[in-house]
Amino acid sequence: MNAGQVLDVAMNAYWQSDPADVSVNAICQMAGISKPSLYREFGSEDGLSRAVLDHYAEQVLSEMFAVLHGGQGLHKTLDALIDFACDDPRMETGCLFYKMRAGKHRLGSQTRARVDEIDAAAQGAYAAFLQSSLDHGEWQGGMPVAAAAKYLGEQIALGITQRASGEDPARVREMLTLALSVFTRS
Amino acid sequence: MNAGQVLDVAMNAYWQSDPADVSVNAICQMAGISKPSLYREFGSEDGLSRAVLDHYAEQVLSEMFAVLHGGQGLHKTLDALIDFACDDPRMETGCLFYKMRAGKHRLGSQTRARVDEIDAAAQGAYAAFLQSSLDHGEWQGGMPVAAAAKYLGEQIALGITQRASGEDPARVREMLTLALSVFTRS
DNA sequence: AGATAAAAATACCGGTTAGTATAAAATGAT
DNA sequence: ATCATTTTATACTAACCGGTATTTTTATCT
Numbered sequence: 001m002n003a004g005q006v007l008d009v010a011m012n013a014y015w016q017s018d019p020a021d022v023s024v025n026a027i028c029q030m031a032g033i034s035k036p037s038l039y040r041e042f043g044s045e046d047g048l049s050r051a052v053l054d055h056y057a058e059q060v061l062s063e064m065f066a067v068l069h070g071g072q073g074l075h076k077t078l079d080a081l082i083d084f085a086c087d088d089p090r091m092e093t094g095c096l097f098y099k100m101r102a103g104k105h106r107l108g109s110q111t112r113a114r115v116d117e118i119d120a121a122a123q124g125a126y127a128a129f130l131q132s133s134l135d136h137g138e139w140q141g142g143m144p145v146a147a148a149a150k151y152l153g154e155q156i157a158l159g160i161t162q163r164a165s166g167e168d169p170a171r172v173r174e175m176l177t178l179a180l181s182v183f184t185r186s
Numbered sequence: 187m188n189a190g191q192v193l194d195v196a197m198n199a200y201w202q203s204d205p206a207d208v209s210v211n212a213i214c215q216m217a218g219i220s221k222p223s224l225y226r227e228f229g230s231e232d233g234l235s236r237a238v239l240d241h242y243a244e245q246v247l248s249e250m251f252a253v254l255h256g257g258q259g260l261h262k263t264l265d266a267l268i269d270f271a272c273d274d275p276r277m278e279t280g281c282l283f284y285k286m287r288a289g290k291h292r293l294g295s296q297t298r299a300r301v302d303e304i305d306a307a308a309q310g311a312y313a314a315f316l317q318s319s320l321d322h323g324e325w326q327g328g329m330p331v332a333a334a335a336k337y338l339g340e341q342i343a344l345g346i347t348q349r350a351s352g353e354d355p356a357r358v359r360e361m362l363t364l365a366l367s368v369f370t371r372s
Numbered sequence: 373a374g375a376t377a378a379a380a381a382t383a384c385c386g387g388t389t390a391g392t393a394t395a396a397a398a399t400g401a402t
Numbered sequence: 403a404t405c406a407t408t409t410t411a412t413a414c415t416a417a418c419c420g421g422t423a424t425t426t427t428t429a430t431c432t
Contacts, residue, residue, distance in 0.1 A: 021292075025388085034412090035411095044391080105207075106207075154361070175333065178337055179365060209419065211419080221420090374432090384424090387420090390415105390417095396411075398407105400406085400407075
């Protein structure tokens with residue numbers, strides 16, 4: 001059982017329930033490794049959750065960034081975001097990043113810092129996407145790009161979180177479509 | 187130190203940080219009472235948090251319900267909700283009910299049941315408000331009242347939560363105004 | 373004042389947490 | 403095969419959790 005496999009086990013455990021509800025003991029048991037081995041590999045619980053977050057970022061979040069940078073235009077990109085939030089089976093139990101962000105105060109300093117970095121990167125990606133839409137005349141603007149980017153990101157986060165809490169995906173789609181309609185009305 | 191005072195201490199402790207991060211030991215210490223006293227009064231941690239939630243509902247949430255039932259019309263009521271979320275000093279550290287709802291799986295069964303009851307009552311209040319707006323021709327509808335009520339409630343919750351996490355109240359207002367503009371555009 | 377009942381303080385229980393020291397076992401090199 | 407190194411399992415620490423049993427203090431009533 002190498003480090004990458006342990007990372008996968010920990011990621012899925014954190015992802016399915018909540019980082020705050022999964023102990024290092026439980027992860028060792030699930031991964032079939034000893035506690036000293038885990039601590040030799042990751043140093044601390046904070047080191048582990050930080051590594052898990054990095055793993056999650058390059059394995060899952062990268063897809064969301066790819067959608068934003070895909071240059072598919074305003075409508076198609078918003079639809080793709082809505083599809084991702086409402087239909088992607090991987091988001092059925094929520095987004096690990098949003099779970100970590102929601103319980104940020106319970107994380108160690110390393111992991112918390114990474115959360116902030118990723119949050120800033122996500123806002124930047126949303127902002128670049130909206131700026132591009134503005135430049136192409138697809139979006140009328142009317143408010144600062146940064147504020148709109150924050151709004152867009154939070155709506156996606158809200159949709160994913162609601163779906164993870166058992167809300168009917170069709171209703172989530174309904175609400176998300178309504179929330180994002182502010183970008184596409186002429 | 188009577189039960190009501192203990193309830194106040196516990197409510198503010200839960201409210202300021204998070205119910206999951208405040209132990210009964212800490213509450214006993216803050217309230218200056220012994221642990222057996224607390225258990226004699228409330229039976230269990232679940233009983234305490236349930237009592238705190240009831241206390242919070244009749245002391246704080248009742249005001250929000252009053253706004254919804256005030257019959258002030260669509261615009262004024264939405265503005266009042268936005269004001270409450272963005273400016274009410276009591277919401278500076280968030281809404282205890284939303285904190286409990288977000289960490290529902292960590293609550294005892296009694297408290298969890300109360301959370302569900304209050305959530306249903308809130309959705310009902312939002313729905314009644316929107317139905318009234320529809321009847322008065324202030325809102326064009328175009329979607330099921332229940333879905334719109336859910337949307338409205340979640341947007342308020344999002345605004346309050348964002349403000350509690352340190353977001354600039356002016357920006358929260360900006361986003362909330364944008365999110366609720368879907369109800370007031372002709 | 374003295375007996376009695378209520379309340380409180382204290383200490384304790386079993387369990388779980390993150391993290392580590394130690395000892396046993398498996399691996400690898402010569 | 404024997405020695406050295408590394409990994410492992412196990413056991414442990416100290417702190418905290420929710421909850422309780424016991425004892426001490428306080429208050430009340432006659």
